[in-house]
Amino acid sequence: MKYVVITFGSLIILVSALPLIETGTWWIRIFDFPRVQIAVLCLLAMALAFYFLRKENRWFQTVFMVLLVASLFYHVSKIISFTPLVAPTAKKATDEGQKFSLLVSNVLMENQDFEKLKNLIASRDPDLILLTEPNLLWTRALIELDERYPHTIKEPLNNTYGMILLSKFPLKNGKVNYLVENNIPSIFAQVQLPNGGQFDFFGVHPEPPKPGSDTYERDTELLIVGKKIKEDPGPVLVAGDLNDVGWSKTSTLFREYSQLVDPREGRGFFNTYSVYLPLLRYPLDHVFYSNDFGLVRIEKLEPIGSDHFPMWVELSFEPDSTEAEEVDNTDAEENAEVEEKVEKGNEESQESSN
CATH class of the missing domain: 1.20.58 (Methane Monooxygenase Hydroxylase; Chain G, domain 1)
Structure with a gap:
């Protein structure tokens, strides 16, 4: 023995x-x-x-x-x-009159139980919805939502990397970007809130580590978004299925570099994957944001037929808050590390496409 x-x-x-x-x-x-x-x-x-x-x-x-x-x-x-053993980095909302809600859900492309998601949306009535993995079939099944969500960005794909952003609020400068690989999109838009506020929104869903697929491209996509945020600082929210955990070096570097907070810190794991394996669940679906927002609520919702649980976040737009709790800033060494990782990821992406 x-x-x-x-x-x-x-x-x-x-x-x-x-x-x-x-x-x-x-x-x-x-x-x-x-x-x-x-x-x-x-x-x-x-x-x-x-x-x-x-x-x-x-x-x-x-x-x-x-x-x-x-x-x-x-x-x-x-x-x-x-865990609750440490203090949260994301501040609590102080003015819920400025709040809005976001639903993030990986739908699982093969899943055809469209009604579960539609029922969830009807009961929760989110202001913003980010869906990952939708194909054309999913896009057609959800077309009726366009009446309640007139502002949309849709990029359905049959490779499990499609994305849909539905919004009750106007979207400015909305576009679909292919930042690293030519078959994996991300979404950018400036969200116009009813009170006159505005923030940048990034929706991302990079490729996971798996046999034959390393993490260079995944890490590069996230860090490119971080560079865009650092170059144009302001209210910003990043959401999606990152195929990474919040405690990884890349996720930590991204948040420190872009000065974003993770609302789960000090509150819980909120493991969203996998629905089918209770003992092997990880927090793969994320919402990061700048200190211009206060947290009202964060929840892991009931399953919708996907292998991911949906995530629900309610935030209050508070850009003038005086109680900022920012994450530690990056130093010159970390800035150089970001540049090195982005360069390495771009090289790997070019080699794999040749």
């Missing part, structure tokens, strides 16, 4: 150390996701080692336990910001 314990613990130490490598290789970056699960396995491995390795060489036992403890603390340090 002791060899089983040693093997098990060694694997936990290995998968804990792999994400420390600076690379976009998919089989390494995929271990950014299960921090909670690996932390639990670290605890299990420690308990087994304490019981079954008591008679082993004292030096080996000490080193083995130290590595497991270090692995546990490493994972906890990544995820603790998404």
Whole structure:
């Protein structure tokens, strides 16, 4: 049994150390996701080692336990910001008279239970809706919503990367961008609020890490959006299925670089994927925004037939707030890192398209 314990613990130490490598290789970056699960396995491995390795060489036992403890603390340090043990970075709303709501939902292209989503929209009545993965069939099924949402940007695709933005509010300068890859779109628009306020909206859905697909392009798309925000600062909201977790280095770098907050910090994980695997759920659907907004409510909603849970966020537009709680700013080294990652991602995208 002791060899089983040693093997098990060694694997936990290995998968804990792999994400420390600076690379976009998919089989390494995929271990950014299960921090909670690996932390639990670290605890299990420690308990087994304490019981079954008591008679082993004292030096080996000490080193083995130290590595497991270090692995546990490493994972906890990544995820603790998404628990009530730390203070939220996103401020609470102080003027709900300026609030609006946003529904973010990955519809799952193969899912044809259109009525579940339409019923959810009817019951919740959001002001803005961002849908990822819609194809032409989904677009046609939701055409009736255009009456309630007269301002739209639609880019249906059959490759699971289609996007739809529906809005009750006017949209200025709306456009579909292909920032990195020519088959993966993103959406930009300036949202005009009824009270005269305006903010930039970015809808994104980059490619996930998977066999044959590394994360260079995913990271590059997010950081390009970050550069646009930094070059033109102002009220901004970024939403979508990022196929990344909020505690990853790329997500953290993006938020620090663009000075956006994550409303989940200090409040909870809000794991949206996968509906079908309760023990393997991660927060892949995100809403980040500048400190010009106050949080009214954030929720994970009931499933709609997709493999993702929808996300619901209510915000209040408060650009004149004096209680700013900004994330730490980036230094010159991090700025250089952003440029390096963008350049690397563009190179990888060009090579894969040739």
